Amino acid sequence: MSSVARQPVAEGFDVERLRGDFPLLTRRVHDHPLVYLDNAATTQKPETVLRTLDDYYRNTNSNVHRGVHYLSELASAAYEQAREQLCALVNAASEREILFLRGTTEAINLVAGSYGGACLRPGDEVLITEMEHHANIVPWQLLRDRCGIRLRWVPINEHGDLIWEEYERFLEGPVRLVALTHLSNSLGTINPLRRVIQTAHAHGAVVLVDGAQAVPHLPVDVRALDCDFYAFSGHKMFGPTGIGVLYGRESLLEKMPPWQGGGDMIKAVSMEQTTFNDLPAKFEAGTPHIAGAIGLGRSAEFLAGLDRAAVLLHEQQLLESALAACKEIPGLRVIGEPHARGGLFSFVLEGVHAHDLGTFLDHRGIAVRTGHHCCMPVMRHFKIPATTRVSFALYNTLEEVQILARALLEAQRFFH
Amino acid sequence: MDLESLYQEVVIDHNRHPRNFGRLEPADRSAEGHNPLCGDDLLLTLRLERERISEMRFEGQGCAISTASASLMSEAVQGLELRAACTLLERFLKRVTDPAAEASPELGKLEALAGVRKFPGRVKCATLCWHTLKAALNGGERNVSTE
Numbered sequence: 001m002s003s004v005a006r007q008p009v010a011e012g013f014d015v016e017r018l019r020g021d022f023p024l025l026t027r028r029v030h031d032h033p034l035v036y037l038d039n040a041a042t043t044q045k046p047e048t049v050l051r052t053l054d055d056y057y058r059n060t061n062s063n064v065h066r067g068v069h070y071l072s073e074l075a076s077a078a079y080e081q082a083r084e085q086l087c088a089l090v091n092a093a094s095e096r097e098i099l100f101l102r103g104t105t106e107a108i109n110l111v112a113g114s115y116g117g118a119c120l121r122p123g124d125e126v127l128i129t130e131m132e133h134h135a136n137i138v139p140w141q142l143l144r145d146r147c148g149i150r151l152r153w154v155p156i157n158e159h160g161d162l163i164w165e166e167y168e169r170f171l172e173g174p175v176r177l178v179a180l181t182h183l184s185n186s187l188g189t190i191n192p193l194r195r196v197i198q199t200a201h202a203h204g205a206v207v208l209v210d211g212a213q214a215v216p217h218l219p220v221d222v223r224a225l226d227c228d229f230y231a232f233s234g235h236k237m238f239g240p241t242g243i244g245v246l247y248g249r250e251s252l253l254e255k256m257p258p259w260q261g262g263g264d265m266i267k268a269v270s271m272e273q274t275t276f277n278d279l280p281a282k283f284e285a286g287t288p289h290i291a292g293a294i295g296l297g298r299s300a301e302f303l304a305g306l307d308r309a310a311v312l313l314h315e316q317q318l319l320e321s322a323l324a325a326c327k328e329i330p331g332l333r334v335i336g337e338p339h340a341r342g343g344l345f346s347f348v349l350e351g352v353h354a355h356d357l358g359t360f361l362d363h364r365g366i367a368v369r370t371g372h373h374c375c376m377p378v379m380r381h382f383k384i385p386a387t388t389r390v391s392f393a394l395y396n397t398l399e400e401v402q403i404l405a406r407a408l409l410e411a412q413r414f415f416h
Numbered sequence: 417m418d419l420e421s422l423y424q425e426v427v428i429d430h431n432r433h434p435r436n437f438g439r440l441e442p443a444d445r446s447a448e449g450h451n452p453l454c455g456d457d458l459l460l461t462l463r464l465e466r467e468r469i470s471e472m473r474f475e476g477q478g479c480a481i482s483t484a485s486a487s488l489m490s491e492a493v494q495g496l497e498l499r500a501a502c503t504l505l506e507r508f509l510k511r512v513t514d515p516a517a518e519a520s521p522e523l524g525k526l527e528a529l530a531g532v533r534k535f536p537g538r539v540k541c542a543t544l545c546w547h548t549l550k551a552a553l554n555g556g557e558r559n560v561s562t563e
């Protein structure tokens with residue numbers, strides 16, 4: 001990754017113009033211009049998404065798939081168009097493979113509950129990794145306690161990469177499902193997904209990818225990856241909160257039982273039994289987050305309209321420049337040094353606890369995340385109680401990196 | 417809401433040079449405190465002499481606020497009768513959590529921590545050691561968590 005960052009930014013990538021699309025970025029915090037470096041927690045929203053949400057509630061608001069009246073038809077069409085936009089974004093084979101859910105967490109819970117409950121037997125093994133977010137740990141622990149599957153962890157090395165030999169060794173067991181993150185939210189590690197998936201398939205295991213951190217940064221092609229499930233959240237990709245997507249391979253979704261029951265997921269209900277609806281409605285019980293889905297469709301379109309290679313280059317430049325600046329700060333230790341890293345990193349600063357640093361930076365207008373980042377196993381691995389995390393998005397600038405670097409030095413003086 | 421109101425000189429000083437850091441062995445009372453969100457861990461050990469806290473030590477890791485709070489607390493409660501320690505404890509907790517609570521001279525140096533009231537995300541850092549002290553004095557539940 002490091003070699004690409006030295007190349008000049010591609011023609012046509014104008015970060016200042018892009019920033020102009022994000023109204024929140026102009027606000028001040030504690031009397032300083034906002035420097036928003038907490039994008040792995042959630043991203044800011046472009047004007048086009050904000051306007052879409054507003055316009056939906058002002059002009060189209062109605063329930064979907066339920067009425068024959070004009071507004072309901074408009075809303076249903078917009079909702080299904082959003083599904084097409086998401087389908088295109090990740091290159092799924094069909095809209096039937098795109099389920100609108102609350103987010104990554106709900107998507108993983110759906111797979112654990114529905115696929116796990118129906119297709120896994122006591123003694124079957126589920127493989128996760130030491131770098132997972134709690135959202136990709138706890139649902140499997142719950143499944144283990146309910147169904148008697150065995151949960152195993154692929155360890156990471158001191159760079160923050162998966163230990164490949166261990167992965168292959170684990171696959172010799174009765175592994176039926178592998179669940180892992182595309183891009184780690186605490187270390188920044190980008191996992192070698194294609195190889196992971198190929199190897200899992202060769203051993204007869206299906207693969208769920210937690211794509212929460214990847215979608216806003218990397219072009220994702222679920223068919224090229226050949227993954228079985230891919231989960232992501234709207235709010236981390238410049239879309240609304242409360243909406244996200246589970247991509248699922250159609251043949252698997254077909255054989256999975258519904259996860260929640262209610263309206264919209266049925267064809268017919270009698271007092272004795274229910275005939276379930278077809279995909280994707282089978283997995284979308286109840287009135288969905290219609291506005292959210294439509295807003296998310298718009299953020300997918302926003303992403304698709306960008307030169308993704310240029311965005312990636314820009315984010316890699318931010319990362320390189322931040323890591324270089326960090327090297328100049330005595331007592332600063334970046335956690336992990338993965339083979340390939342997305343635009344985020346965690347660090348500890350000698351003599352300044354992460355929490356104090358977070359408060360200090362906040363008073364310079366700089367938003368970062370401090371704590372365990374919902375990755376307590378990672379923290380345990382590196383034997384640190386808490387870190388500070390800097391995570392970039394396409395609208396961050398090299399100037400912001402410099403502001404951060406200066407503030408880190410000031411913080412060191414302040415607490416010493 | 418400036419940074420200096422949170423990190424007063426006294427706080428910075430007690431963070432840099434924590435007083436009564438360590439562990440009493442044997443101890444008459446002890447309790448552990450955890451703040452899983454920040455990864456803070458704290459162990460309090462106490463010796464009692466005729467209804468009085470004769471000695472207190474703390475160890476563990478935490479941010480400047482939680483370290484300074486434990487350090488200042490150890491200075492404040494050593495030598496106090498148990499009843500007086502409980503009164504101080506309640507007064508301190510009220511001061512840092514209740515917006516209507518006013519400064520009181522009885523808090524002494526502990527008043528330096530009152531700034532956390534304006535930082536909702538940081539109140540738990542200041543109160544962890546006090547809740548842990550409560551647990552130690554009650555002798556009942558010995559493991560305190562902020563979550």
Ligand SMILES: Cc1ncc(COP(=O)(O)O)c(C=O)c1O
Nearest residue numbers: 103104105133135185210212233
């Ligand atoms: C890697 C990863 N997985 C899962 C999640 C959970 O996403 P959400 O809270 O949107 O469901 C997050 C974000 O917090 C994440 O970073």
